[in-house]
Amino acid sequence: MSRKNPIKTIELFAGVGGFHLGLNQCNSKEQEAYNVVWSNQWEPSTKRQHASEVYQERFPDTKHSNEDIAKVIEEGFAEIPNHDLLVGGFPCQDYSVARTLSKADGLQGKKGVLWWSIHDIILKKGKNAPSYLLLENVDRLLKSPAKQRGRDFAIMLSSLNDLGYIVEWRVINAAEFGMPQRRRRVYIMAYKKGTGIHKKIRKLKEPSSWLTGEGVMNKAFPMKLEKPINVPFVIEGDLADISENFIDYNPKKSPFNTVGVMIDNQVYSSKGLPDFDDSKALHTVKWKTLRDVLQDDSEVPEEFYLKGELDKWEYMKGAKKEERKTTAGFVYNYSEGSMVFPDALDKASRTIVTGEGGATASRFKHVVATNKGLRRLTPVELERLNMFPDGHSELATISNAKRAFFMGNALVVGIVEGLGKSLYESHSKL
Template sequence: MNKKNKKIESSLFPDLKIEAKYRSIDLFAGIGGIRLGFDRAFEDNIETVFVSEWDEHAQKTYAENFNDGLKISGDITKISNEEIPAFDICLAGFPCQAFSLAGKRMGFDDDYKGMSRGTLYAEVVRICEAHKPKVIFCENVKGLTMHDKGRTFKVILGSLEDLGYEVYYKVLNSKDFGVPQNRERIYIVAFRKDIDSSKFEFPESYGEKTVLKNIIEKKPVSVKYYLSSVYLNTLIQHKARHAAKGNGFGYEIREMDSIAGAIVCGGMGRERNLIVDNRLTDFTPVTNIKGQVNREFVRKMTPREWARLQGFPDTFKLSLADTHLYKQFGNSVTVPVIEAIARKIREVLDNA
């Protein structure tokens, strides 16, 4: 086992007990993508001591892949600061829900650090104000920077600065980090001000450039992933109607030597990332469909292929129904991007 994969394996099979240099908490954890990136970067020097995720299906996937005996807490708003162990690093892929700003005052004088108490990001602030970790790491959609004409983002940055942190942020694209997906996200890193973070910088890229053919299943996939002729025709007609109106909406078939568009929240948009896979030999349907299986070999990508688009290892277990898995990976993070940033964070902490 090479050094890079050592922590991945210890996360997935954690019978090996380690004394870690840094303790982390995983808020709005999803299926653990942020944690996995930090595990890769910090190796044996990080230990997760608290996990919170409210979605029961995501909890199942998380627990199956990080079998470390930790109880996954649900609604973070019902967890007191005292119930959370001391920690050094806060990982928070907080949901992109509407932020309540206090009108012309731009939110800084609202209920709690510029946010209504019902805003989930406020929970990150609450917990970090109580525990004062060394680092706070957040990930969100690129559009967060433009929400409410930029005032929402200003509230977020201001709240971290008010807590005593030096804040860095940057939009990075997953395609620059070894996965074939055009996915821009905003990443926020905040160091406690008693830590010299002056040399911190975000990574520019990480890993080799890849295309779809590098992540496609090596063996032919089930016929269930191939579109019915009726549905494919519906997509064609729908796209034609929008094109006639000058709109660009509609399905898209990706070339094998190209990259995917962003797989999106909720797992929707699979039709924007269709591929042609001519290895199918038996067109007999295995699900109820209208018409027959299309003869143009057009299919959706599988959940495992979506996992690879997000940089999850093939050892990551996918036991739930496809519907849940598509949603989970659409909502997740690109692990290699997280790993690359985490390596930069580790450099600062190890030299502090």
């Protein structure tokens, strides 16, 4: 691959294109760092494909597939172009595998588990497998499932190790790096055998130094380690062994902390403490607080102001201790603490959730106090909390509630921008 060529990228589970936006922000007039050549997005729960409609409208130059990715892999694999980087935010599901009866088939993952789609693309690409991966997930992935803490992540790491990758990960809360939303997600990067980055990591005398020194993720989102890592944790056995036996000696605690790297089957991991300096940020630092992203009241349609029903909002947001009944008639005690109401404006906002849209009173929707009164956040404000451009998800045929849903599913673009710039720098140098 010539150093001057942009990194050819495919985007899976693309939603409305958060990865694409972040990677575009790594491009400049002088240098196109990334070119997203193919994308896939399919929403299983609805007939209409709203996210895909937005994606195609915003990124007309990228080939787009709106099919179940598992079906594409099975029936139309040739459609997926060779690429240098695969990116995607996929769900946290049960990754365990079982041994198949027939030895020839080997191992079988559960159907519909989307991690295996990523895995299958890499496997089927063979010698053309991508040099790099950049993935995003909820941080629960590091600890799931509840009965065998860390098993699913161990399966993911081990399967990537079998495919020839060194993998590093980092839990990043956007707000701790000068961005306007408290959104904690685990980002995972992998470097294939044969790449300069892979070679560099292998040459390190102290492998864990990658995590606090020259590491790709650390250069973008620097962290100190709470404790030095003296001894790596070893993931033993094949995927079926891990599925069955992973850490039977301590099922309650995952060995995967918020920062880590796996080289062969050796895992170096510790808790990361953010060490952020605005002036050195690779990502755009533009808005830091909820107040920063607010539109002027004159731009906000009436439908966003709370009309009556204030007592309902106060009840939903308030502390409560009460008896509740399940639909089956079972009575139980329910309690929860109070939420800040209205939301504090002088800090980064709480995480946007997919149910953020719509007028009904809710505990989790954001409510802000403005000169004109209490109101919910507009789609543009939600876009700004994810550092999307204003109006990115706006189409005449898409409702405001859908736009809120997209943002609840999406990511903070600045994180992809930071990681993308750091990866490109190492890729071009090494």
